Amino acid sequence: MPNLRLIAAACVMVPSLMAPLQAISQDKIELTFMSWEASPLESASIRAGLKDFEQANPDVRVKYVTSPFAQHHSKLRTMMAAGTAPDVFYLNPDYQRDFVANGQLLDLTDAFPKYWDLKDFTPGSQKKIQLEVDGKKHIYGVDVCNVGPVLFYNKKLFDEAGVPYPPTKLADQWSWDQFVGYMRKLTKVQNGKTLQYGTANFEEGMNLYTTQEMLASNGATWFNADFSKAEGMDSPQTKNTLEKIKALRTDGLAPNPASIGLDTTNSPTQLLLTGRVATLFMGSYGLQELAASHMELGAGLPPKMSGTFTPMSSCNMDAVWSGTKHPEEAIKLVTFLTSMKFAIPLYKAGLWMPNRLSMYQPDNLKSWYDPAVYPKGWIDMQSLWTHSDLRWFDQIRHTDEVYNIISDSLQSYLYSDAKLDDVLPAMQSRVNEAMQQQ
Numbered sequence: 001m002p003n004l005r006l007i008a009a010a011c012v013m014v015p016s017l018m019a020p021l022q023a024i025s026q027d028k029i030e031l032t033f034m035s036w037e038a039s040p041l042e043s044a045s046i047r048a049g050l051k052d053f054e055q056a057n058p059d060v061r062v063k064y065v066t067s068p069f070a071q072h073h074s075k076l077r078t079m080m081a082a083g084t085a086p087d088v089f090y091l092n093p094d095y096q097r098d099f100v101a102n103g104q105l106l107d108l109t110d111a112f113p114k115y116w117d118l119k120d121f122t123p124g125s126q127k128k129i130q131l132e133v134d135g136k137k138h139i140y141g142v143d144v145c146n147v148g149p150v151l152f153y154n155k156k157l158f159d160e161a162g163v164p165y166p167p168t169k170l171a172d173q174w175s176w177d178q179f180v181g182y183m184r185k186l187t188k189v190q191n192g193k194t195l196q197y198g199t200a201n202f203e204e205g206m207n208l209y210t211t212q213e214m215l216a217s218n219g220a221t222w223f224n225a226d227f228s229k230a231e232g233m234d235s236p237q238t239k240n241t242l243e244k245i246k247a248l249r250t251d252g253l254a255p256n257p258a259s260i261g262l263d264t265t266n267s268p269t270q271l272l273l274t275g276r277v278a279t280l281f282m283g284s285y286g287l288q289e290l291a292a293s294h295m296e297l298g299a300g301l302p303p304k305m306s307g308t309f310t311p312m313s314s315c316n317m318d319a320v321w322s323g324t325k326h327p328e329e330a331i332k333l334v335t336f337l338t339s340m341k342f343a344i345p346l347y348k349a350g351l352w353m354p355n356r357l358s359m360y361q362p363d364n365l366k367s368w369y370d371p372a373v374y375p376k377g378w379i380d381m382q383s384l385w386t387h388s389d390l391r392w393f394d395q396i397r398h399t400d401e402v403y404n405i406i407s408d409s410l411q412s413y414l415y416s417d418a419k420l421d422d423v424l425p426a427m428q429s430r431v432n433e434a435m436q437q438q
Contacts, residue, residue: 029329030061032086033337034076035316036069041288042351049342053333060329073400080104083323087330088337091141091319093128093394094207099319100131101397105140106320106327108334112139115335122146124313124390125355141317144338145352146385147283148313149209151303155296157196157278161186166279166300168377170309176244179303183253186278198253199279201268202245203414206393206406210281210302213312215241216389218305227395230431234424241305246414256415284385287350291373299375301384313388315355344368353385360386401434 033050037043043066050062065086067075073095079085091099099105112118118126124146130137151166158165163182167173174182183198204210215222220237223230232238248254257268260276269289272280280286281302290297301309318337320330336342340359346352347359347368358364360382369379393399409427412418 032063033088034086035090036072053336085321087324090316094399097397106322109138120356127390141319142338143317144343145315146313146355147315148384153279153298155298168380174303176305197277200277201281216310233428311384311388314391405430
């Protein structure tokens with residue numbers, strides 16, 4: 001017969017033994033990390049990395065949430081005003097100055113040298129993360145990658161048309177006229193209907209890459225030296241660039257993204273994946289999704305509009321909310337999110353390119369450069385990320401207002417009958433009014 005007293009004693013003891021475990025569980029710190037996603041694959045990669053962080057830091061739990069890119073920064077502002085913002089979050093650098101001016105970011109300047117080596121960051125990244133405030137350089141966010149636009153293409157469609165693949169070496173880079181000629185050969189029209197366009201996505205919004213890079217490569221500049229004033233938006237170089245980009249569509253070589261029947265709101269990759277276009281000019285982050293499709297994918301340099309070529313790149317930063325209740329743990333999460341341990345799987349998947357110069361050295365290259373993911377010749381284009389300039393709009397304030405003005409203005413020209421001689425001076429005047437706000 002069982003000893004009932006022993007059983008009863010055990011029943012009393014078990015809850016008491018579990019009490020310390022419950023206390024430990026209750027004492028676990030919870031951080032919230034919020035990002036946007038370029039694709040579902042990106043979120044999956046980040047979730048896998050956060051599990052590694054939690055295993056290495058058992059006293060911290062990370063709640064991961066995402067938001068659509070277009071709503072991300074406005075959502076952050078709303079949450080900050082309500083006191084419910086995430087501890088750590090993606091911050092696009094074009095919003096950095098506004099967030100700093102509003103006191104919404106934790107200053108990481110003192111912590112930075114303990115965890116990072118500034119000299120190893122690419123020149124563009126160094127320029128991005130060092131913000132001058134009151135005459136001194138401060139750091140409010142840290143990045144772990146670079147994104148710059150490349151010309152993705154469908155090899156099968158090139159082979160069918162007998163068109164050479166876009167070059168990957170700067171010495172062989174196509175001129176704009178060469179590019180247009182090849183895109184004409186790749187465009188297929190049947191019974192008055194375009195079945196296949198040569199290219200797409202040269203008219204991206206200024207919060208991305210392609211249009212801005214074409215402008216810079218044609219000698220245009222849109223701001224003064226300290227980015228406090230808009231200058232040159234109505235220059236001959238600007239006009240020439242926009243006219244060439246519009247001609248791709250009006251000459252039938254590129255589609256109107258609003259009327260092609262595909263959802264390109266978050267990413268234009270569907271244009272290439274469905275065979276509607278033979279080439280797609282977009283940020284290098286598109287490689288992860290395109291490589292996963294197993295299409296006959298190639299990638300090359302974009303064309304140059306003039307004798308020079310000015311690649312532009314950028315990428316999000318990881319930043320800490322100034323109102324976090326756990327600054328030490330939040331900084332620890334940022335150090336992990338910007339570490340090579342976290343980043344290498346994302347480099348290998350093709351989502352990001354490294355922004356640490358050491359990662360392009362032969363020994364380190366082996367750790368992330370996967371020929372099964374990266375198209376042939378990709379590494380020949382490494383200067384697109386290691387020696388690129390920083391986007392203009394990463395260096396201004398009042399970006400939302402500026403973007404809205406530029407978008408409305410350029411849409412009226414690119415997709416309507418407005419004249420550049422009217423559009424550009426008015427756009428520059430309105431941008432300057434927006435930039436002068438306090």
